[in-house]
Amino acid sequence: MSINHAILGFLRECSLSGYDLKKRIQDSPILPWSGNNNQIYKALVELLEEGWVTHEVLHQESSPTKKMYTITESGEAELRNWVLTSCEPPEFKKLALAQLAFASGLTDAELHQWLDRYEQELVSQRHYHEEKRRREAIAPCTGRRELLIQEMIHENVLSFYTSEQNWIQRLRSAIKRMEEGAE
Template sequence: MSIQYAILGILSYRSMSGYDLKKIMQDSPVFPWSGNNNQIYKSLVELLEAGLLSHEVVHQESSPSKKIYSITDAGSEALKRWARSEPEPPEWKKLFLAQLAWADVLSAAELDGLIGRYEEEVESRLRLHEERIRRASFAPARTVRESALWDMINENVLDLYRNEKAWIRKLRARLADVTK
């Protein structure tokens, strides 16, 4: 998935500035990009040049002027074509598993510490996403179906973290069995 389609999708919800786009990308577990300025603004320029976005400059009294970006009809069509395209297969690669694959070189205490730190990170991300849901961060709900889609996206993310916590418990149990 290209960051450009994420930008088109967000702007199909409502017009906004590049800064607002950046905040949404950074706060969302749905978008795999960091949302740094280079990614966002380079893509905005490309989308403008392709005629998929338009923008207007809004002058503000006490702040610098800002550009507000909007999706064009051509941008809506491009988003629709992408939404119809073949879905990408799920990504299952986790760097922690590569680290764990060679963790037999660690002492029992070091291995336990490694697993504990990973467990804390998973728990932290679970709590963070629960808080995002509670605060109702970016989740368009223009229709009942769109609301259901975003609810299920959030549920998928929560389930990933909950599954990972369950797997960590199984990992600890298995390691306890082999060290007896």
């Protein structure tokens, strides 16, 4: 997936400025990009060159001038074609597992401190996404099916953090049993 397709997806719902796109991409729990200005504006230039978006310059009296981007019919067709392609397999890369794999030099206390910090980060992230779920949808809804899909995406994101927390608790229990057996 390219950031271009994500932008087309957001523009399918409504016209947006580059700044609006940046906020949506940054706030999305499912997109892999940081949403920095270079990524977004480079993608918008490419989309304009392809004819998949147009833009209108809006002059505002009390605010800076801004460009509003809108998806074109050919952009809609490109988005549809992309959505219909086979999806990439999910990536399974976790820095936390790499850190654990190389944690043999840690003392028991250091390992438990690391697990505490990681678990607290998981709790924080889960609470963040739960609050975000309460406040907003991933994308504007156009119907019941889209609402259902958004709810299921939120459920998937939350289940990751819950599953990871459960795994940490099982790891702690296994370490405790091992430490008790060694004494």
